[in-house]
Amino acid sequence: MKRILTGIQSSGIPHLGNILGAIQPSIKLSNITESESFLFIADLHSFTQIKNADALKQNTFETASAWLACGVDTEKTVFYKQSDIPEVTELSWYLSCFFPYNRLKLAHAFKDKSSNFENVNCGLFTYPMLMAADILLYDADVVPVGKDQLQHIEFTRDIGIKFNNHYGEIFKIPDSMTTKDADYIPGIDNQKMSKSKNNVINIFDNDSNLRKQIMRIQTDSKNINEPKDYSSCTIFKIFSLIASESEIFEMKKNYVEGSIGYGDAKKLLFEKIKSNFKNEREKFNEFKLNPEEVESKLKIGSEKAKSAAKKTLKRVRSKLGY
Secondary structure, eight states: OEEEEEEOEEEEEEHHHIIIIIIIIHHHTTTOTEEEEEEEEHHHHHHTTTOHHHHHHHHHHHHHHHHTTTOOTTTTTEEGGGOTTHHHOOOOHHHOOOOOOOOHHTHHHHHHHTTGGOOOOOHHTTTTHHHHHHHHTTTOOOEEEGGGGHHHHHHHHHHHHHHHHHHOOOOOOOOOOGGGGGGGBBOSSSSSSOOOGTTTOOSHHHHHHHHHHHHHHOOOOOTTSSOOGGGHHHHHHHHHSOOOOOHHHHHHHHHTTTTTOOHHHHHHHHHHHHTTTTHHHHHHHHHHHHHHHHHHHHHHHHHHHHHHHHHHHHHHHHTTTT
């Protein structure tokens, strides 16, 4: 049985791009009968950026609630918080003592901020070693990632192989798996949807705020009755990601014939999001009213994860002479 491991940032409520590009594919993958899925909230990674305790706790809760609302089956999936497993930080130290400093300097997250060292803490620099520990600690076979995370998997494989060559077989060497859907989900400005760009659609928001987000989608200045280019329209792009083939065909036809204005197209998108994610929105609101239910599910998952982590770390410590 293959073990699939996925880490998710505890950055608060996931937006529509996160749901379509990461959450839904991960949940679908976890339901494959011949696989075992580990899914963790990377709240230790978030500490490189977020230093406010209340914000970190709230972000973790909202992230967990959204994934659960979208259908994570905690009977099939080991769903847990990274910070509940202290073994991961011990393993991260061992890996750091084996990985070359010059290789870490090439890490994308570090290079992106190295022009201003005031913004770089040691945690950000050693981030790839904590990520490698996240993976190797659980004997993961497959790690689904976006293209921007492939370098981390390369680091993980390299350090795992290096340890195995030096100490004998300790770690299972994982494979990466990229999904096309995770590459690009357009935001309301037609750039990649991202919280940092403030261009997101939050499906868990109330109807009024959700409508406002959708009505802010940028369009050209064509009149209602003019034919429109559906291929370049952000409204159509997002609609086509969640609608049926017949609905997409009808919307495309209306664009070409000039029988729909952008305002009406936005209204259709709003209603489509509401109907498609009706259950998820209701469950998320239920979790907000019952936070102890979320904590309980995470605790059960953490106990399962800790059991696996202890076995691996015992194997590592023995080989290292501790």
